[in-house]
Amino acid sequence: MNIPAGWQIDIGLEIHAQLNTKSKIFSGASTLFGSDPNSQASAVDLALPGVLPVVNEAVYAKAIRFGLGVSADISRVSAFDRKNYFYPDLPKGYQITQMDLPIVSGGHIDILLQDSTEKRIRITRAHLEEDAGKSLHEAFDRYTGIDLNRAGTPLLEIVSEPDIKSAFEAVAYARKIHQLVTYLNICDGDMSQGSLRFDANVSVRREDSATLGVRTETKNLNSFRFLERAIYYETVRQIDRLEAGRSVTQETRLYDHNKDETRPMRSKETATDYRYFPEPDLLPVIITDETIAKIKAEMPELPTQRQQRFIEDFNLAATDAALLANDRNLADYFEATIKNSQDPILSANWIKVELLGHLNRDAVSITDSPISAIQLGDLVALIQAGTISGKIAKDVFAALWTGETSSAATYIQQHGLQQLSDPSTLEPLIFDILKANPKQLEQLRSGKDKLMGFFVGQVMKQTQGKANPQEVNSIINRLLQEAV
Amino acid sequence: MNLNNATITELHKLLTDKAISATELTQHFLSRIAESDSEINSFITITPEVAIAEAKAADLVLAKGQHTMLTGIPMAHKDIFCIEDIRTTAGSKILADFIAPYTSTCIEKLRHAGTVTLGKTNMDEFAMGSSNESSYFGPVHNPWDKTKVPGGSSGGSAASLAACLCVASTGTDTGGSIRQPASMCGLTGLKPTYGRISRWGMIAFASSLDQAGCFTRTAEDAAILLEHMAGHDSKDSTSLNLAVPEFTAALSEPLAGLKVGICSDYFKEGLEPEVENLVMDGIKELAKMGAEVVEIELPHTKFSLSAYYVIAPAECSANLSRYDGVRYGYRCKDPENLEDLYKRSRSEGFGSEVKKRIMVGAFALSAGYYDAYYRKAQQLRRLIKNDFVSAFEQVDVIVGPTAPGTAFPLGAKTNDPVSMYLQDIYTIAASLAGVPAISIPVGLSKGMPVGLQLIGNYLEEAKLLRVAHQFQQQTNWHQQQPQRNLL
Numbered sequence: 001m002n003i004p005a006g007w008q009i010d011i012g013l014e015i016h017a018q019l020n021t022k023s024k025i026f027s028g029a030s031t032l033f034g035s036d037p038n039s040q041a042s043a044v045d046l047a048l049p050g051v052l053p054v055v056n057e058a059v060y061a062k063a064i065r066f067g068l069g070v071s072a073d074i075s076r077v078s079a080f081d082r083k084n085y086f087y088p089d090l091p092k093g094y095q096i097t098q099m100d101l102p103i104v105s106g107g108h109i110d111i112l113l114q115d116s117t118e119k120r121i122r123i124t125r126a127h128l129e130e131d132a133g134k135s136l137h138e139a140f141d142r143y144t145g146i147d148l149n150r151a152g153t154p155l156l157e158i159v160s161e162p163d164i165k166s167a168f169e170a171v172a173y174a175r176k177i178h179q180l181v182t183y184l185n186i187c188d189g190d191m192s193q194g195s196l197r198f199d200a201n202v203s204v205r206r207e208d209s210a211t212l213g214v215r216t217e218t219k220n221l222n223s224f225r226f227l228e229r230a231i232y233y234e235t236v237r238q239i240d241r242l243e244a245g246r247s248v249t250q251e252t253r254l255y256d257h258n259k260d261e262t263r264p265m266r267s268k269e270t271a272t273d274y275r276y277f278p279e280p281d282l283l284p285v286i287i288t289d290e291t292i293a294k295i296k297a298e299m300p301e302l303p304t305q306r307q308q309r310f311i312e313d314f315n316l317a318a319t320d321a322a323l324l325a326n327d328r329n330l331a332d333y334f335e336a337t338i339k340n341s342q343d344p345i346l347s348a349n350w351i352k353v354e355l356l357g358h359l360n361r362d363a364v365s366i367t368d369s370p371i372s373a374i375q376l377g378d379l380v381a382l383i384q385a386g387t388i389s390g391k392i393a394k395d396v397f398a399a400l401w402t403g404e405t406s407s408a409a410t411y412i413q414q415h416g417l418q419q420l421s422d423p424s425t426l427e428p429l430i431f432d433i434l435k436a437n438p439k440q441l442e443q444l445r446s447g448k449d450k451l452m453g454f455f456v457g458q459v460m461k462q463t464q465g466k467a468n469p470q471e472v473n474s475i476i477n478r479l480l481q482e483a484v
Numbered sequence: 485m486n487l488n489n490a491t492i493t494e495l496h497k498l499l500t501d502k503a504i505s506a507t508e509l510t511q512h513f514l515s516r517i518a519e520s521d522s523e524i525n526s527f528i529t530i531t532p533e534v535a536i537a538e539a540k541a542a543d544l545v546l547a548k549g550q551h552t553m554l555t556g557i558p559m560a561h562k563d564i565f566c567i568e569d570i571r572t573t574a575g576s577k578i579l580a581d582f583i584a585p586y587t588s589t590c591i592e593k594l595r596h597a598g599t600v601t602l603g604k605t606n607m608d609e610f611a612m613g614s615s616n617e618s619s620y621f622g623p624v625h626n627p628w629d630k631t632k633v634p635g636g637s638s639g640g641s642a643a644s645l646a647a648c649l650c651v652a653s654t655g656t657d658t659g660g661s662i663r664q665p666a667s668m669c670g671l672t673g674l675k676p677t678y679g680r681i682s683r684w685g686m687i688a689f690a691s692s693l694d695q696a697g698c699f700t701r702t703a704e705d706a707a708i709l710l711e712h713m714a715g716h717d718s719k720d721s722t723s724l725n726l727a728v729p730e731f732t733a734a735l736s737e738p739l740a741g742l743k744v745g746i747c748s749d750y751f752k753e754g755l756e757p758e759v760e761n762l763v764m765d766g767i768k769e770l771a772k773m774g775a776e777v778v779e780i781e782l783p784h785t786k787f788s789l790s791a792y793y794v795i796a797p798a799e800c801s802a803n804l805s806r807y808d809g810v811r812y813g814y815r816c817k818d819p820e821n822l823e824d825l826y827k828r829s830r831s832e833g834f835g836s837e838v839k840k841r842i843m844v845g846a847f848a849l850s851a852g853y854y855d856a857y858y859r860k861a862q863q864l865r866r867l868i869k870n871d872f873v874s875a876f877e878q879v880d881v882i883v884g885p886t887a888p889g890t891a892f893p894l895g896a897k898t899n900d901p902v903s904m905y906l907q908d909i910y911t912i913a914a915s916l917a918g919v920p921a922i923s924i925p926v927g928l929s930k931g932m933p934v935g936l937q938l939i940g941n942y943l944e945e946a947k948l949l950r951v952a953h954q955f956q957q958q959t960n961w962h963q964q965q966p967q968r969n970l971l
Binding site (some may be wrong): 021043046047049050051052053054055082084086088092093094133144146156261275276280281282283 | 518566572582584683687720798801805806848850858
């Protein structure tokens with residue numbers, strides 16, 4: 001990316017994480033994604049007259065867990081406010097959010113830069129609020145459809161300080177938040193369903209300027225790539241304007257991924273004054289020290305801790321440990337695999353090379369892997385026990401991947417793929433091969449070690465690859481010595 | 485016995501003695517409504533089929549002896565309480581055809597106790613008003629003098645009871661909307677402690693002030709109703725999670741040793757002299773009954789009206805945003821676009837008083853004005869609360885007038901909003917503080933009823949009701965009836 005010299009970029013991110021509660025934040029309706037439009041909108045979500053919000057208390061523990069995960073302060077008293085604006089997918093005409101007293105304030109998270117150094121990004125606050133519904137502009141001629149299934153889904157809005165200085169850092173920070181919220185099991189992290197969405201506040205200034213430039217807010221970015229592209233576009237656009245002697249307007253913008261550009265939101269979709277005031281339908285949120293202590297005691301292991309444990313308990317290489325611990329689902333898969341395989345290093349290798357290779361090739365996520373951790377664990381155990389060779393195991397893996405079989409052991413049985421390790425079977429066979437190739441045998445005897453490969457290859461050919469190569473090696477050596 | 489103005493207690497005896505059936509009683513009031521409500525306009529919706537079905541069910545319950553004090557008692561409900569399958573309008577064109585798919589907790593409890601639903605009563609639009617003249621369904625006429633207003637906003641509930649069209653009625657009180665019409669219609673009107681009765685299903689005007697309550701002929705009836713209406717509701721976070729006292733149990737305790745506070749701010753200019761005299765007579769009566777009268781100060785009470793007319797509009801400006809023509813309610817014809825849909829649905833659907841308050845509220849909350857208006861009003865509200873807390877360290881109840889005058893002629897104040905807002909000058913402080921208060925009849929001024937207001941400490945409805953009940957044992961002002969009903 002070519003950012004002109006002499007410019008400094010300041011980025012602050014607002015990340016909306018949908019909390020993975022079963023029901024909505026202020027109503028008992030289900031939060032399940034993908035149901036028929038408006039089938040999960042209760043009287044409260046529809047904002048019928050006389051209905052009242054009641055907080056789903058499960059959201060507190062999730063917000064607190066996040067706060068503890070970023071070393072933030074948990075407010076003993078926080079409160080909800082109303083943010084007023086009219087839009088058809090906002091049924092009440094106001095959003096219930098936390099303005100003055102957020103549940104989480106202060107905190108930080110460390111990201112890894114390209115030069116492998118760490119950088120600390122400060123987190124200003126994280127507060128609870130409700131999601132809006134969806135406006136469906138395409139489906140109905142001249143009309144806009146309103147689906148209120150999403151209305152009232154709990155959100156944790158995580159606001160960073162403008163400590164982020166490039167699109168790369170923004171993505172690194174966003175990925176780190178994604179990793180954290182999935183590890184903490186407070187958000188499913190499924191970007192395709194909008195579970196994590198980013199608003200990027202971007203401004204630029206001359207490198208010698210001490211004050212931040214005028215910022216724009218690009219809303220509703222729902223992938224790491226769009227986040228990166230939108231920031232890049234905004235940065236270049238703002239610098240171009242300023243270098244041309246023009247100014248940047250403070251405004252809300254949208255990123256159009258088809259055109260790879262941002263453009264101003266229609267002014268109707270943005271209110272200049274939200275007229276915040278305390279939500280009179282809800283009492284202040286009181287969090288006790290006991291509650292915080294209890295949540296602290298039940299905090300799940302975080303990625304860095306897990307990586308460390310993989311190194312210490314399983315003797316994994318640091319890079320493998322990092323790769324596996326990076327993604328909570330992958331780490332869970334790995335740990336489930338070794339329950340069956342009993343061999344962490346071999347399991348890690350198989351996940352790293354074969355499984356991730358296949359997942360990437362077919363663009364399948366680890367949670368949708370056609371091979372379960374139990375199946376892979378069984379396969380690795382068979383390799384470890386010498387029942388099959390690594391080479392054969394790849395064929396078994398392929399059969400498991402396509403669903404041709406559901407059990408490695410059965411498949412091996414059915415296809416007679418067991419490794420031949422029994423000397424009483426192998427020895428006569430090898431003896432015959434040695435005898436049938438006197439010239440090569442002579443060369444081997446005279447010290448040409450690469451002829452060993454020739455004989456092992458011959459044995460493999462004859463056994464369709466099933467012979468245990470180590471066993472073949474040792475039998476050849478023994479026969480050579482016996483013949484001397 | 486004349487059924488028209490009988491109390492719940494009296495009718496309960498007739499019902500359990502099988503002197504009358506709930507169905508007969510209900511028929512009686514349905515006929516009265518059919519005969520005379522056209523003159524009063526106290527009902528927006530009359531529900532005879534529902535009433536008869538409930539009455540028949542009540543008769544079965546009575547036959548089995550499983551009744552409550554309220555089984556078979558015909559009631560009218562303010563049209564602000566949602567009742568499943570019955571339209572709920574809040575007195576507004578914007579909800580003129582709205583039918584809720586749920587019943588408010590408060591009405592659900594009353595129906596569960598066996599009451600009969602006669603219909604939904606007229607009210608100022610979204611409970612904004614003090615004369616019931618802002619209703620989309622036309623003004624209500626005061627049964628004591630049909631050229632006069634019944635008070636508001638629960639004017640229909642008050643008038644229907646004063647006209648003997650029901651045995652008791654529900655109302656809501658945000659700044660005086662039960663007490664002031666009770667005063668003007670010669671009734672007992674109770675506003676309990678904020679949070680005592682669930683707000684679920686009750687259409688919001690100003691959420692931090694709205695409180696359900698009731699109109700009855702006696703304090704004893706109010707105690708019976710409150711026992712059934714009150715209680716914690718998991719659907720309302722602001723409802724108090726406390727056991728409901730037996731409000732009827734303490735009614736008979738005498739007043740000896742009771743300390744009654746009077747505050748000079750409640751007897752200043754603007755109070756009609758004859759009203760002041762009757763209220764002072766009422767206080768003397770309390771003293772005669774053994775109460776000690778103590779002068780107290782409520783130094784910030786004079787700011788009540790100003791604080792209220794910032795806080796209530798601010799809350800209403802947000803509460804009424806949901807009426808946007810998108811999902812239900814009135815929608816303008818052929819909207820050109822979204823903006824047009826919003827603008828015309830709301831300006832055609834809301835009446836002028838509602839629009840005025842939405843604009844005042846939006847202004848008070850807007851950037852640059854929030855600190856000067858909303859924040860300052862909230863600070864005043866805290867001071868007003870603290871005044872009551874200190875006052876109740878000295879006295880048991882505070883007594884004074886409910887309203888500055890008697891019912892005024894229809895149309896007299898419609899073009900003078902300040903004079904209209906001053907109707908609630910004595911009732912608003914208790915609303916801001918959230919303390920309970922009751923208005924009881926204390927005499928007639930030029931043939932029109934005058935109310936005495938008793939304000940109690942938080943959760944002390946039992947004490948308020950006891951004072952009111954004892955007063956009603958010694959006086960007969962609560963038994964006065966409009967002439968036309970004495971036939």
